[in-house]
Amino acid sequence: MLRTAIRSHANLSLQTAQISKRFMSAPAPKNIDHIKRVGVIGSGQMGLGIAYVAANVSRLPVTLMDISKEQTDKGLKFMDRLLEKDVAKEKITAEHAKGTRELVTAANSLSALSDVDIVIEAASENLNVKSAIFRDLDAICKSDAILATNTSSISITKIAAATKKAEQVIGMHFMNPVPVMKLVEVIPGLATADNVLQDTLALAQTMGKTTTVAQDIPGFVANRLLMPYINEAVMLLEGGVASAKDIDTTMKLGTNMPMGPLTLADFIGLDTCLAIQKVLHENTGDSKYRPSVLLQKYVDAGWYGKKSGRGFYSYNK
Numbered sequence: 001m002l003r004t005a006i007r008s009h010a011n012l013s014l015q016t017a018q019i020s021k022r023f024m025s026a027p028a029p030k031n032i033d034h035i036k037r038v039g040v041i042g043s044g045q046m047g048l049g050i051a052y053v054a055a056n057v058s059r060l061p062v063t064l065m066d067i068s069k070e071q072t073d074k075g076l077k078f079m080d081r082l083l084e085k086d087v088a089k090e091k092i093t094a095e096h097a098k099g100t101r102e103l104v105t106a107a108n109s110l111s112a113l114s115d116v117d118i119v120i121e122a123a124s125e126n127l128n129v130k131s132a133i134f135r136d137l138d139a140i141c142k143s144d145a146i147l148a149t150n151t152s153s154i155s156i157t158k159i160a161a162a163t164k165k166a167e168q169v170i171g172m173h174f175m176n177p178v179p180v181m182k183l184v185e186v187i188p189g190l191a192t193a194d195n196v197l198q199d200t201l202a203l204a205q206t207m208g209k210t211t212t213v214a215q216d217i218p219g220f221v222a223n224r225l226l227m228p229y230i231n232e233a234v235m236l237l238e239g240g241v242a243s244a245k246d247i248d249t250t251m252k253l254g255t256n257m258p259m260g261p262l263t264l265a266d267f268i269g270l271d272t273c274l275a276i277q278k279v280l281h282e283n284t285g286d287s288k289y290r291p292s293v294l295l296q297k298y299v300d301a302g303w304y305g306k307k308s309g310r311g312f313y314s315y316n317k
């Protein structure tokens, strides 16, 4: 089924044709057997999810890199829990789960990524952090390795400028929780090569994901739409228009959202929401993207949402 997904030429051609003339003549997706090993930077909820789908669905060996053993151990423990749950639900066999686990190797240095064919970076949403990582990857990785970033809003072109091979750099924006959400938004930067775009789309499809292609604008498509929606909900709360619970219930039951906007903000992380909203505001200069004062206050207080135990709601840690 996954191989069939890679060969879904018509769908892919339609997507690429819609975004820009530059990709209108992009060839049908080619075989990606040359992608033999994946590197993932960051073993938090996004990085771990990406490593999980690369190993469990694409059946590719993965090097999962984070700065400390404590971090990678924590990530791998979570992966074990995901696998156990999938086995218990008979989604996969115990043998498949064992195979998945064996495909993932932990590492605590970027130099471990010297043999991978694609790196997917899922470090924190900060341009300086990402630029430093990409500068190092430029020196460490094979010259033809794809350098992908899971940034949710930062310019791919800016991140690529930290390297000497901007043509190899691309955005590969997964949604949280990665094992569940079906979308990967793919964002070529100004200089991204067409073969890098095609390989990235094909790889995401082997992970069982549907792909969309977006231009390199602040927030791309997903967060250009989602963040103003979340921000408006926070502004309603700030203005005392309704309680958090009633805002969420309105959207959950009134518009069939799986989560209300404030629950979703807590789930994404209020620090991440604020960082994305600042990118939208600063990079467009448009006041309509101004983050609400209340969101800034919550982040200042260390109320980051579910991960810190408190956001718009309280959580048992």
Ligand code: CAA
Residues within 6 Å of the ligand: 082, 085, 089, 151, 152, 174, 175, 176, 177, 178, 179, 180, 181, 222, 223, 226, 258, 259, 264, 268
């Ligand atoms: N990691 C892995 N799997 C998870 C998970 C996690 N963190 N959280 C839930 N799941 C799995 C559950 O294990 C369960 O799997 P099974 O079907 O195999 O049992 C499945 O998701 C459904 O979970 P639940 O039954 O516990 O709960 P639910 O039905 O309420 O679904 C949800 C949970 C999938 C998170 C759902 O509430 C949802 O879709 N919420 C919206 C999520 C969303 O909008 N994500 C995008 C955020 S934006 C983003 O990521 C981009 C960005 O740049 C900010």
